[in-house]
Amino acid sequence: MEDTLAKLPAVILAAGKGSRLKKEKYITPKPLTPLLGLSLLERSILTCCQAGVKEFIIVVGFMKDKLHSHIEELRSKYGLSILTVENSNWESGNGTSVTACSQHLTGPFFLLMCDHLFEPKILEDLITADYGAGVCQLAVDRNIDKPSELKEATLVQIDEKDIRAIGKGIENPDAIDTGFFLCWPLLFSALKKAQEKGDGSLSGGIRELIGTGQIRAVDASRRFWHDVDTPEDFNQGEKRLLERLKTAKRIDGPVSRYINRYFSIKLTRLLAPYHITPNQVSILSTLVGLFGAACFFSIGFLTKWPPLWIWIVSGLAGFLVQISSILDGVDGEIARLKLRPSPYGAYLDYMLDRFVDGFAVMGMVYGTFMLTGNFMIILGGFMALLGLPLSSIHRAKFLAEAKRNYLDEDDGPLRYLPYSRDVRLFIVFLGGVFNIAELAIYLLAIVSNLVALLRLYTVKKAMKN
Amino acid sequence: MEDTLAKLPAVILAAGKGSRLKKEKYITPKPLTPLLGLSLLERSILTCCQAGVKEFIIVVGFMKDKLHSHIEELRSKYGLSILTVENSNWESGNGTSVTACSQHLTGPFFLLMCDHLFEPKILEDLITADYGAGVCQLAVDRNIDKPSELKEATLVQIDEKDIRAIGKGIENPDAIDTGFFLCWPLLFSALKKAQEKGDGSLSGGIRELIGTGQIRAVDASRRFWHDVDTPEDFNQGEKRLLERLKTAKRIDGPVSRYINRYFSIKLTRLLAPYHITPNQVSILSTLVGLFGAACFFSIGFLTKWPPLWIWIVSGLAGFLVQISSILDGVDGEIARLKLRPSPYGAYLDYMLDRFVDGFAVMGMVYGTFMLTGNFMIILGGFMALLGLPLSSIHRAKFLAEAKRNYLDEDDGPLRYLPYSRDVRLFIVFLGGVFNIAELAIYLLAIVSNLVALLRLYTVKKAMKN
Numbered sequence: 001m002e003d004t005l006a007k008l009p010a011v012i013l014a015a016g017k018g019s020r021l022k023k024e025k026y027i028t029p030k031p032l033t034p035l036l037g038l039s040l041l042e043r044s045i046l047t048c049c050q051a052g053v054k055e056f057i058i059v060v061g062f063m064k065d066k067l068h069s070h071i072e073e074l075r076s077k078y079g080l081s082i083l084t085v086e087n088s089n090w091e092s093g094n095g096t097s098v099t100a101c102s103q104h105l106t107g108p109f110f111l112l113m114c115d116h117l118f119e120p121k122i123l124e125d126l127i128t129a130d131y132g133a134g135v136c137q138l139a140v141d142r143n144i145d146k147p148s149e150l151k152e153a154t155l156v157q158i159d160e161k162d163i164r165a166i167g168k169g170i171e172n173p174d175a176i177d178t179g180f181f182l183c184w185p186l187l188f189s190a191l192k193k194a195q196e197k198g199d200g201s202l203s204g205g206i207r208e209l210i211g212t213g214q215i216r217a218v219d220a221s222r223r224f225w226h227d228v229d230t231p232e233d234f235n236q237g238e239k240r241l242l243e244r245l246k247t248a249k250r251i252d253g254p255v256s257r258y259i260n261r262y263f264s265i266k267l268t269r270l271l272a273p274y275h276i277t278p279n280q281v282s283i284l285s286t287l288v289g290l291f292g293a294a295c296f297f298s299i300g301f302l303t304k305w306p307p308l309w310i311w312i313v314s315g316l317a318g319f320l321v322q323i324s325s326i327l328d329g330v331d332g333e334i335a336r337l338k339l340r341p342s343p344y345g346a347y348l349d350y351m352l353d354r355f356v357d358g359f360a361v362m363g364m365v366y367g368t369f370m371l372t373g374n375f376m377i378i379l380g381g382f383m384a385l386l387g388l389p390l391s392s393i394h395r396a397k398f399l400a401e402a403k404r405n406y407l408d409e410d411d412g413p414l415r416y417l418p419y420s421r422d423v424r425l426f427i428v429f430l431g432g433v434f435n436i437a438e439l440a441i442y443l444l445a446i447v448s449n450l451v452a453l454l455r456l457y458t459v460k461k462a463m464k465n
Numbered sequence: 466m467e468d469t470l471a472k473l474p475a476v477i478l479a480a481g482k483g484s485r486l487k488k489e490k491y492i493t494p495k496p497l498t499p500l501l502g503l504s505l506l507e508r509s510i511l512t513c514c515q516a517g518v519k520e521f522i523i524v525v526g527f528m529k530d531k532l533h534s535h536i537e538e539l540r541s542k543y544g545l546s547i548l549t550v551e552n553s554n555w556e557s558g559n560g561t562s563v564t565a566c567s568q569h570l571t572g573p574f575f576l577l578m579c580d581h582l583f584e585p586k587i588l589e590d591l592i593t594a595d596y597g598a599g600v601c602q603l604a605v606d607r608n609i610d611k612p613s614e615l616k617e618a619t620l621v622q623i624d625e626k627d628i629r630a631i632g633k634g635i636e637n638p639d640a641i642d643t644g645f646f647l648c649w650p651l652l653f654s655a656l657k658k659a660q661e662k663g664d665g666s667l668s669g670g671i672r673e674l675i676g677t678g679q680i681r682a683v684d685a686s687r688r689f690w691h692d693v694d695t696p697e698d699f700n701q702g703e704k705r706l707l708e709r710l711k712t713a714k715r716i717d718g719p720v721s722r723y724i725n726r727y728f729s730i731k732l733t734r735l736l737a738p739y740h741i742t743p744n745q746v747s748i749l750s751t752l753v754g755l756f757g758a759a760c761f762f763s764i765g766f767l768t769k770w771p772p773l774w775i776w777i778v779s780g781l782a783g784f785l786v787q788i789s790s791i792l793d794g795v796d797g798e799i800a801r802l803k804l805r806p807s808p809y810g811a812y813l814d815y816m817l818d819r820f821v822d823g824f825a826v827m828g829m830v831y832g833t834f835m836l837t838g839n840f841m842i843i844l845g846g847f848m849a850l851l852g853l854p855l856s857s858i859h860r861a862k863f864l865a866e867a868k869r870n871y872l873d874e875d876d877g878p879l880r881y882l883p884y885s886r887d888v889r890l891f892i893v894f895l896g897g898v899f900n901i902a903e904l905a906i907y908l909l910a911i912v913s914n915l916v917a918l919l920r921l922y923t924v925k926k927a928m929k930n
Contacts, residue, residue, distance in 0.1 A: 343866035344928040350862050351855070351921060358851035365847070378843060382830070385850040386823035389858060390816070396861035397815050401808035456816060463809040 008127075008182070009105070010053045013202075014041055014114035015061030015090035015097045020229045021115075029063035031114040032070050036238055037272035037338055040228060041067075041114045042074055046339035048110070049080070051120035056082040057104055058114075059097040061090025093200025095191045102188040108133075111181035111202075117237050118180065118225040126182040129218040131161070136209060137182040138163065139220035140175035152229065153177070154203055161216045166203050175217065177203070178225050186214060242269055245333045253420030256329060260422055264329035268337060271330065278335040278342070282349040285327035289356030292320030296363030296437065300370035310371070311435045318432020321360050325425040328353065350392070353421060357388045360428050361444065364437040372438070380441045387448025391419055394455050402463055419451050473592075473647070474570070475518045478667075479506055479579035480526030480555035480562045485694045486580075494528035496579040497535050501703055502737035502803055505693060506532075506579045507539055511804035513575070514545070516585035521547040522569055523579075524562040526555025558665025560656045567653040573598075576646035576667075582702050583645065583690040591647040594683040596626070601674055602647040603628065604685035605640035617694065618642070619668055626681045631668050640682065642668070643690050651679060707734055710798045718885030721794060725887055729794035733802060736795065743800040743807070747814040750792035754821030757785030761828030761902070765835035775836070776900045783897020786825050790890040793818065815857070818886060822853045825893050826909065829902040837903070845906045852913025856884055859920050867928055884916050 018030030031041035038046065045056060060067040064086055075082050087100040098111065110123055122139050129137055140156055155173035157165040166177060187205060194204035209215035224244060226237045242265050246252075252261065271281070295317030299310055331349055335341045365381030368374075398406040424444060431440025483495030496506035503511065510521060525532040529551055540547050552565040563576065575588055587604050594602055605621055620638035622630040631642060652670060659669035674680035689709060691702045707730050711717075717726065736746070760782030764775055796814055800806045830846030833839075863871040889909060896905025 344925050346866050347862055347924055347928070348921060351859065351917060354855060354858060354917075355851070358847075362847045362851070366844075379831075381847065382823075382827045382850060385847060386820070386827070389854045390819060393819060393854060393858055393861065394816065396858065396865050397812055400861055400864050401811050452816060452819075456813060459812055460809050463812070 008053065008108055008110050009055035009057060010045075010048045010110040010112060010123075011057045011059065011098065011101050011105070011183075012041065012044055012048075012112055012114050013059050013094055013097045014067060015059045015064075015087045016094060017062045017091075018115060018229070021231060021234065029066055032066060033234075034273065035117075035228070035234065036241055036269070037274070039070065041070065043117065043339065044112065044114050045074060045080065045082075046078070047118055047120050048112075048123065049078075050339060051123035053110065053123070054081065056080060057085055057101050057109075058082055059085045059087050059090075059100055061087045061097065089200075092195075093202070093204070095194060095202045095205045096200050098183075098202060098205070099188060099191050099195070102185070105185055105188075108182060108184050111183045111187075113179045113227075115228045116179055116225060117228065117241060118178075119223055122178070122180050122220050122223045122225060125218055125220055125223065126180065129182075129216075131216050134184050134186055134214065136184055136187055136206075136215045137218050138166075138206070138215060139178045139180040139223075139225075140217045141178050141223075141225065142175045142219065142221040144173055144176055153227075154179075156217060158217045161218075162213060163206070163210055163215045163217050165210065166206050168203075175219075175221075178220055179227065180220070180225070182218075184214075190214075238269075241337060245336060253422040254418050255325070255422035255426045256420070259426075260326045260329050263326045264333060267326070267330050268333040271334060272337055276334065278331040278340075278345045279348055281327060281331040281334060282345065282352055285324045285331065285349075286352040286356055288320055288327060289324030290359055292317045292324060292432075293356070293359035293363035295320060296360065296367045296432070299367030303371050314367070314435045314437065315433045317363065318429045321356075321425055321432065322429040324356055325422055325429070328421070354389055354392070357421070357424065358385060360425070361385055361388065361441065364428065364431060364441055368437045368441065374438070377438055377441060380438075380445045383445035383449060384441050387445060387452060388424060390448060390452035391424075392421070394452060394459070398459060398462075406459070406462065417451050417454070419447060424448070473518065473573055473575050474520035474522060475513045475575040475577060475588075476522045476524065476563065476566050476570070476648075477506070477509055477513075477577055477579050478524050478559055478562045479532060480524045480529075480552045481559060482527045482556075483580060483694070486696060486699065494531055497531060498699075499738065500582075500693070500699065501706055501734070502739070504535065506535065508582065508804065509577065509579050510539060510545065510547075511543070512583055512585050513577075513588065514543075515804060516588035518575065518588070519546065521545060522550055522566050522574075523547055524550045524552050524555075524565055526552045526562065554665075557660075558667070558669070560659060560665050560667045560670045563648075563667055563670070564653060564656050564660070567650070570650055570653075573647060573649050576648045578644045578692075580693045581644055581690060582693065582706060583643075584688055587643070587645050587685050587688045587690060590683055590685055590688065591645065594647075594681075596681050599649050599651060599679065601649055601652055601671075601680045602683050603631075603671070603680060604643045604645040604688075604690075605682045606643050606688075606690065607640045607684065607686040609638055609641055618692075619644075621682065623682045626683075627678060628671070628675055628680045628682050630675065631671050633668075640684075640686075643685055644692065645685070645690070647683075655679075703734075706802060710801060718887040719883050720790070720887035720891045721885070724891075725791045725794050728791045729798055732791070732795050733798040736799060737802055741799065743796040743805070743810045744813055746792060746796040746799060747810065747817055750789045750796065750814075751817040751821055753785055753792060754789030755824055757782045757789060757897075758821070758824035758828035760785060761825065761832045761897070764832030768836055779832070779900045779902065780898045782828065783894040786821075786890055786897065787894040789821060790887055790894070793886070819854055819857070822886070822889065823850060825890070826850055826853060826906065829893065829896060829906055833902045833906065839903070842903055842906060845903075845910045848910035848914060849906050852910060852917060853889060855913060855917035856889075857886070859917060859924070863924060863927075871924070871927065882916050882919070884912060889913070 014031040021030050032039045058071060068084060071082055071084055085100050087097045089096045126137050126139060131137060154168055154177035155170050156163050156175050156177050157170060157172060158174040190208035191205035193208045206215055226240055228234050228237050245265055246261055295313055299313055302310060335345055361381060361384045365377055369377045395406055427440050427443055431437040479496040486495050497504045523536060536547055536549055550565050552562045554561045591602050591604055596602060619633055619642035620635050621628050621640050621642050622635060623639040655673035656670035658673045671680055691705055693699050693702050710730055711726050760778055764778055767775060800810055826846060826849045830842055834842045860871055892905050892908055896902040
């Protein structure tokens with residue numbers, strides 16, 4: 001059964017007017033409204049793609065010509081299979097938009113609205129629930145404590161898993177209708193019945209399924225979803241998507257968590273509307289980091305300058321490295337925000353990081369050695385260069401051998417050593433700004449290698465689990 | 466079906482005398498004969514474990530007390546579930562040993578002989594073939610071109626997949642009986658019939674299944690298996706197991722393939738009989754490498770020595786690094802030969818390698834710099850230290866992101882760059898023996914970084930596949 005479900009097409013309703021979002025004159029229809037660099041429709045489609053959906057049927061109505069040309073763009077941009085269905089009758093209710101697809105659907109399908117932000121796991125939940133052939137499923141959210149939301153939302157009454165009532169303003173609601181369905185073609189006859197009674201809404205059709213046990217609820221209370229109806233919803237949606245970037249990565253080092261993310265998310269929001277790819281940001285991060293390294297190097301040629309001036313150059317170098325570290329978070333955030341994670345992007349970012357780390361240390365060593373003539377700095381630099389990549393190597397090798405990520409705070413205090421790249425670059429930053437590059441080099445040399453040696457022990461224990 | 470088969474127990478026959486192997490007086494029974502560090506029985510059991518077998522029934526007869534105590538050792542050494550069954554009637558034929566297990570088996574099981582070397586894929590083939598409940602399966606080898614083998618072997622005649630005849634010296638044979646079976650309990654009644662006719666052999670029982678379609682052949686012609694009956698078989702078996710070590714690793718660098726393996730396999734053979742763990746060899750390899758690095762370093766303190774003496778120290782350093790490189794192959798070979806691959810062992814080996822690489826370069830740089838005073842060497846050393854781990858990092862990161870190994874000679878000439886660790890250490894070796902450490906440093910610095918940059922391009926193409 002799950003095998004069949006894994007290949008479900010998704011029907012996305014994009015025919016309505018969405019009059020609550022725009023008070024001004026309509027220039028672009030609602031599904032085309034850009035939110036953090038993607039139109040609402042584009043974001044829906046790409047989120048479905050992440051859940052494994054390969055085929056789309058999109059129902060258009062209001063301002064259909066603009067939608068047709070936008071969908072054509074999406075087809076060629078992402079190489080997707082998208083069928084467009086027109087519903088000239090869209091003003092009679094969103095149920096008629098579903099009816100318009102009936103001839104194209106012979107098996108189960110996802111049904112969703114173009115104006116919902118969501119995480120792909122909701123669709124996976126619908127597949128996992130799998131109540132059997134012919135039973136339609138609606139994802140519901142049991143968080144109904146905010147009365148303001150309840151006024152606008154479609155509500156459902158649930159008995160065990162069976163839906164007992166659905167509609168706006170029903171009494172004693174148990175949950176909110178999220179608008180994500182897994183449907184079977186029998187929905188079409190239910191919609192027809194409702195339409196014959198003069199109810200053109202999707203909820204009307206669903207009501208016809210109540211009582212025969214053909215519509216059941218799937219709990220999606222813990223999932224992220226967000227309905228964009230009003231301008232307030234729109235702003236709130238942007239905010240929630242950005243907030244989610246903070247938690248999307250499982251382990252964030254302390255400097256990332258408490259300093260870098262604050263800036264990187266602001267930058268990501270700023271850059272999101274533009275056609276800037278994550279790889280371009282990775283390269284920018286590298287260039288800024290290399291420029292910082294060059295500033296450290298340059299101190300080697302400025303040994304005759306007054307100490308204050310040297311300090312200024314050193315501080316600039318430190319700042320540039322820290323900015324590079326912040327930008328190093330932006331590429332991943334943009335990739336996640338625009339729903340285009342790329343294995344090559346992750347590879348590129350990772351390899352370029354090694355060059356920035358290496359050159360930053362080399363620059364510090366060269367500058368400081370030329371200033372002081374202390375040969376110990378060179379030995380320290382060698383040890384730092386040896387030790388710096390070990391932490392990344394350790395993580396990649398652990399994953400390759402143990403087939404899982406190394407973490408694990410749960411596994412004991414020694415397992416999780418907060419010595420990720422953000423921390424290492426922060427040491428370089430501090431070395432630059434406080435003009436204590438020599439100390440920073442020794443610190444990197446000692447801690448990097450000690451941590452790697454310590455992990456020979458902790459990994460042994462971790463692999464036994 | 467395959468789900469049931471995945472949990473099959475294995476019955477291993479170890480009751481016979483094996484009189485052809487030992488001409489001298491019996492001190493240890495045949496199943497206990499050590500071959501490359503493992504008894505024949507131990508190797509059978511561990512190979513089964515690699516195929517996923519979790520439960521064993523071992524039939525003992527001849528010299529059963531020695532077998533009992535050996536099996537007890539194996540139980541506690543590997544934490545295995547092994548049931549021992551005694552067959553006092555073992556001299557009447559190996560069929561009686563199978564009969565002795567009847568009360569312990571209610572479902573399908575693997576049946577094999579304790580004196581066969583084999584690769585786990587044979588058992589996997591038997592499971593994959595899956596002819597349905599109640600059909601016994603025998604793995605056969607269609608390579609019957611060596612007449613010498615045919616005289617001793619049990620032969621089979623096959624029609625499509627059905628076995629038509631089985632026995633020693635039958636006419637027009639199609640294949641050799643490898644001795645690996647997937648059996649169902651109906652075999653026990655067939656064995657009983659044969660025994661009533663006075664035939665106590667397993668082949669006798671199998672013959673009773675012919676004609677009813679209850680015994681079919683599974684082609685294992687491309688698999689490694691080796692029957693150890695005579696002293697010649699024994700030597701040949703050792704040789705074949707060692708030979709397989711050369712091809713077990715998918716990518717061997719050119720220095721490994723043409724130089725290191727020649728020595729490492731000899732060393733592995735030498736060490737196999739002793740209780741030396743792969744991790745101990747990894748640590749030895751590290752120590753030898755670090756000693757080589759120390760020799761390179763020491764040149765920095767011997768600058769007043771005559772050039773020839775310095776050359777000798779440099780050559781010694783180079784040789785030690787090359788020996789370390791050879792030992793770096795031995796740990797993996799021992800792990801594979803003794804059937805105990807360990808994720809932690811692979812991790813440890815990998816991390817320790819990074820230290821050897823780093824210190825070898827540092828040693829070369831220090832020694833050469835103190836001799837020449839040329840600051841370029843230090844810059845070259847920094848670049849070499851930066852570049853050296855990039856190749857390993859690249860491979861680990863590619864695996865983590867693309868979920869497959871990076872190789873790939875098939876993918877184009879630029880994808881496969883023969884710049885693996887064996888090659889890098891060989892450059893250090895050449896730098897040492899020919900006293901051209903400075904050149905070696907520059908070579909490592911330039912090639913390592915160039916290769917890493919080139920891979921940013923080739924990986925992009927590889928990930929598109």
